[in-house]
Amino acid sequence: MSTFDPDALECLAAIVEEGGFERAAQRLSITQSAVSQRLRALEAQVGTVLIVRSRPLRPTSAGQLLLKHTKQLRLLRADLERDLKELAPSSTGGAREEERISIAINADSIATWALPALNELARQGLPLEVITDDQDFTHEWLREGQVLGCVTTLKQALRGCKVVTLGAMDYVAVAQADFARERVPKGLSPHNFREIPFIAFNRKDDGQAEFVSKAFGLKRVTLNQLFVPSSEGQVRAVLAGWGVSILPELLVRGLLAQGVLVNIAPGHALPIQLYWHCWNLESDVLDALSGALTQAASTALTNP
DSSP states (O other): OOOOOHHHHHHHHHHHHHTSHHHHHHHHTSOHHHHHHHHHHHHHHHTSOOEEOSSSOEEOHHHHHHHHHHHHHHHHHHHHHHHHHHHOTTSOOOOOGGGOEEEEEEHHHHHTTHHHHTHHHHHTTOOEEEEEEOTTTHHHHHHTTSOSEEEESOOSOOTTEEEEEEEEEEEEEEEEHHHHHHHOTTOOOTTTGGGSEEEESSTTOOHHHHHHHHHHTOSOOOOEEEEOSSHHHHHHHHHTTSOBEEEEHHHHHHHHHHTSEEESSTTOOEEEEEEEEEEOOOOHHHHHHHHHHHHHHHHHSBOO
């Protein structure tokens, strides 16, 4: 098997992660010409194209395999850094930019329980990169080899990966108190949901329609939706009276207790089951990440 130049592999990863040759060059502190040369040398060694020169740039299937290999090398280096710090705390410096440990987590988990779970690892100096996406799509980041692990709603493990059940996040329908009194005085119902604006995360977010469908036993649901691509932003939009939203009870618990927000569909909740997927590798860093997330989830989420 060929031995690949680590600098060339990191160059490939930088092009994909930064979305272009110029920004990759800036990150690696080399010229754009040097980035192109390293990529061409790697493509010549592999014998195929590794990057599709589209907008945005994207890796080919071979490029994805090498990207995954690069992430694994980063994990090995992070394990080594961790072990060396224990043996000789003054022997190692900070991690280089290209040695980030990347994981994908859905926005609602980031806004509630997941970041506190990573506090200790961040304080220890683990060079984390947290990527956010809809919980139904974080899986794709792992499939493409761009992250070491992900929090997702999908249960089936990918080849070479392992999966752990985390628990469920309960979603409830909320509105600002004055908005609720004026627009839905009797609560959300199968007769008025079409007249109410719903605030969704983005166009991938089907949680609003799924909640209404399951709450009222409807097969097909069409909603009037606004889009705010941030969990905290959705809360602020609801507080400003933009409309209603289906949000994690964990995120709005305090505002509901204060009476600032109102549950407009009491008795109805949408549990979203979450899973932690990661590569099936022997790694202290990966074990620490898995342990931190599963421990926090066991406290914050409802039982599977």
